Amino acid sequence: MNGKGKKIGLIIVVVLILVFLIYAVRWINHRMKYAISDAVFVESEYLSNIGFYRVSGKIIQLYKKESDQVKAGEVIAKIDDTDYKLQVQALEKEIESLTYQKKQLENQLERVAKETDINESITALTVQELNKKLESLKAQKDQIEAQLKLAQKDEERYRNLLEKGLVSKRKYEEVKTNLEVLEKQKLAVEKNIAELKISIEKSKKAVEYAQTQKSITQEIQDQINSANSQIESLIKKKQDLENQLKYTELTAPFNGVVAKKFVSIGDVVKAGQPVYAILKSDSFYVKVLLEETKLEGVKVGNKAYIKLDAYPDKTFEGVVESIDVASAAKFALVPRDISAGEFTKLAQRIPVKIKIIKGDMSLLRVGLGGKVEIEKIR
Structure with a gap:
């Protein structure tokens, strides 16, 4: 029995080693096929602060609240036009x-x-x-x-x-x-x-x-x-006054979602003062700060798979739309001073823009973080 137990224990160890090796090979192979990063942020190309054009007055109607969907040309606010x-x-x-x-x-x-x-x-x-x-x-x-x-x-x-x-x-x-x-x-x-x-x-x-x-x-x-x-x-x-009368109704410039409401009913606003911040519906993209060591094989047009922390069970698909020509640190507010010749070497991050082509866009919010896997081309 003692010899038989040793044999079973050996088999278990071998199986565990094989499982570990298989997992390790797969993990290494996955890392070779994909550039993986958790420096992921949802951004938008069109975030507009909109207000009343040429007219000012007291707000009597606000038809939308934050996170509401809006359609192009839809009236979303109104000031007193008396x-x-x-x-x-x-x-x-x-x-x-x-x-x-x-x-x-x-x-x-x-x-x-x-x-x-x-x-x-x-x-x-x-x-x-x-x-x-x-x-x-x-x-x-x-x-x-x-x-x-x-x-x-x-x-x-x-x-x-x-x-x-x-x-x-x-x-x-x-x-x-x-x-x-x-x-x-x-x-x-x-x-x-x-x-x-x-x-x-x-x-x-x-x-x-x-x-x-x-x-x-x-x-x-x-x-x-x-x-x-x-x-x-x-x-x-x-005619000019009639146009101004039309301007007392604030309309959405494009299809989108209300990101921020700046005023309340009864507030007196001036011409051009922001009333809403609106995100364009089809303007979301994913910004990835990819380490320079993972950049090899990442090209424009490569497929990418995104998982957001807010929706761990959802997977969004995208393609690499652009790769910046300078690192993120180059445009930092306080760039590194290397004039003394002494510095700690850090892996630089290159901004990569990914266009989302598949997934539930209504779930996206600017600022959400997550993880991305970008296919590499060898």
């Missing part, structure tokens, strides 16, 4: 009033323009007609003056003949009467010409007045142009 609505209403009334004034001015311009054109046309025609009459009277005067010269000669000749007794007094009287008639006709024509000239001058004044009325129409047109400019300016101001 003041902005009142400003828009005031501008609408001002635009309406100016538009009414502009319409009145346009009606006035149309009426004055028509009256001015009609008056100018009438007075211009009147001046033309009077000038024609004046020319006719001048011709008539010239004709009378020619006849008058002949009548004056006849009167002088017949008066000499009467004195000599060669003609009768009755004949002389006829000649003299004809002269007097022509003189009266001349005076009448001259009077008509003088009156006509006065009428022409009045008509010319009327033409000038009609032309001055055109300056009034220009003044009205200037008022209309000014009203148009004011209306356009107010419309732009109203």
